[in-house]
Amino acid sequence: MKMLSTKRVLLSLFIAAVIALLFYGMRPQPLVVSAFTAVEEPLRVLIEEEGKTNIIDRYVVSAPIDGYVQRLKVRAGDAVEKDQILAWIEPLPPGLLDARSRAILQAKVSSAGAALELARTNTLASKADADLAQSELIRAEKLYSSKAIQRGAYDTAQANQLRARALYRSARFAVDVAQFELEAAQINLDYSQAQKNGSTPFKRIPIKSPVDGRVLKVSQRSEGSLRTGQAIIEVGDPQALEVVTEVLSRDTVRIKPGLPVHFEHWGGTPLTGVVRTIEPSGFTKVSALGVEEQRVKVIADITSPAEQWQRLGDAYAVTSKFILWQAEQVLQIPANTLFRVENDMSVFVVENGETKRQKVIVGQRGGIRVEVLKGLKVGDVVVTHPDKNISDGSQVQFEF
DSSP states (O other), X not given: OHHHHHHHHHHHHHHHHHHHHHHHHHSOOOEEEEEEEOEEEEEEEEEEEEEEEEESSEEEEEOSSSEEEOOOOOOTTOEEOTTOEEEEEEEOOOOOOOHHHHHHHHHHHHHHHHHHHHHHHHHHHHHHHHHHHHHHHXXXXXXXXXXXXXXXXXXXXXXXXXXXXXXXXXXXXXXXXXXXXXXXXXXXXXXXXXXXXTOOOOSOEEEEOSSSEEEEEESOXXXXXXXXTOEEEEEEOTTSEEEEEEEEHHHHTTOOTTOEEEEESSSSSOEEEEEEEEOSOOEEEEOTTSOEEEEEEEEEEEOSOGGGGTTOOTTXXXXXXXXXXXXXXXXXXXXXXXXXXXXXXXXXXXXXXXXXXXXXXXXXXXXXXXXXXESOOTTOEEEESOOTXXXXXXXXXXXX
């Protein structure tokens, strides 16, 4: 009798355990979700595109007359100085020069002389603009340090100074180039007149560098005959660099002169810059996926110290990040936590293992993060990638 009673107790316990297991297995299980804690951190809204460096001022040295050029000794990358002899040309016997052709040569000399005078006048005007822009920048720096003006006004003054300085540099370069063009035109005219008068023609004519800089490209390295105007060598200043970025036209409308920009992924430390100009017309370009896109060239100057980008050269690839908006302390969450309910943006906030739908108002969008203006506070835990299985009041647990 006692043994039967014990068996009944054990059977009852077994049945109770089975029922408990069945109940535990059939009860709703918490959904496994990933989550993010709302934080206050710096946030930037930017446009990122691939750009390319470009030497601002360059000059192609060409043959002033028909002749036979000797083999060049300079190579690409060699430093050259203004009036340094780059090559020698032995003139070829010219053909008959009629009055019309002689008048054309004389007109070219006069035109080159007028271009030189114009370049000198533009240099004076550019210098005045550069001096004024520098004074305005110094004044803006003082006002910005005392918080009398906004950051945008200071950035505009900085962009104006960079633009004026670049124009002044280009104007001085144009004077040197115009001087070289005048000398080349005069050589052509003098050589033709010498042939007409029967005097001894030039034995050799030196080809000089019009500016200080470096050899960028050698078009005619081996000796051989050249025609008038044929390219021989290209000279420029690698220290006068700009960055040209082809931006989608719909993004370009958000960019303006003076906008800060960062240059990264060029092989060195990130550099800072500022937008100088935006070309007024766009062009069609086919993307890597075969899609036609309308793009616009945005030109920016590098403002980082020159010693930080000494190894940058012409046509080097960089990543341009145009900073449209930035702030140091911004309440933010990932964009993948948001979902729309009618016209409102919402998130699922997790409290005590249970979800609660919370309406939020968002502001700036910085790629994968968004600014939260209202609805959350620092430390709130929100569900990322919410799906249709999650609703208001769902039991959840975090994945590890």
